[in-house]
Amino acid sequence: MPLNASASVRIARPSRDLGAAERFWVGGLGLDVLYRHTTDGTTPGEHSLLMVxxxxxxxxxxLVHDPAAPVDPRPTPEDLLVIYLGEPVPDSVVGRLEDHGGKRVPAHNPYWDTWGVTVRDPDGYLLVLSTRTWSNA
Incomplete structure (x- = not known):
């Protein structure tokens, strides 16, 4: 695959609890489980992971978890995953995210409060659902 706009992107993050992460991202946001690998931590260097x-x-x-040597997530206020909806954020989606372990929070940058909704996931990372559309023009 060439290095251009058609290249796939993987965002990898540590997770304290893959079950809680799955509830948020799959049950709350509606993503699909694309791949799962579970380990008990007895094989050095082997990680449990969940791709959504x-x-x-x-x-x-x-989302990655090493049961033998867990990495604690350390998100900053600017570690954002922004999804551009191009329409108002449905209250039902925000409610579902909260029902599945998320917490609506004010954004560090007020721009995101003007143009969307920010929700903290169970690992502390921030998801922004933006009312704007994305254009690279």
Whole structure:
């Protein structure tokens, strides 16, 4: 695959609890489980992982947990995953995210409060659902 706009993107992050992460991203946001691998931590260097996304998207989120040597997530206020909806954010989606372990929070940058809704996932990372559309022009 060439290095251009058709290249796939994987966002990899550590997770404290893949079950909680799955509830948020799959049950809350509606992503699909694209791949799952579970380990008990007895094999050095082997990680449990959960890949979620929309099957036709060119990006997906990989959540990783090493039971033998867990990495604590350390998101900053500017570590954002922004999804551009191009329409108002449905209250039902925000409610579903909260029902599945998310917490609506004010954005560090007020721009995102003007143009969307920010929700903290169970690992502390921020999801922004933006009312804007994305254009690279």
């Amino acid at each position: 996304g929309w099957p036709d998207a060119t990006w997906h989120l990989e």
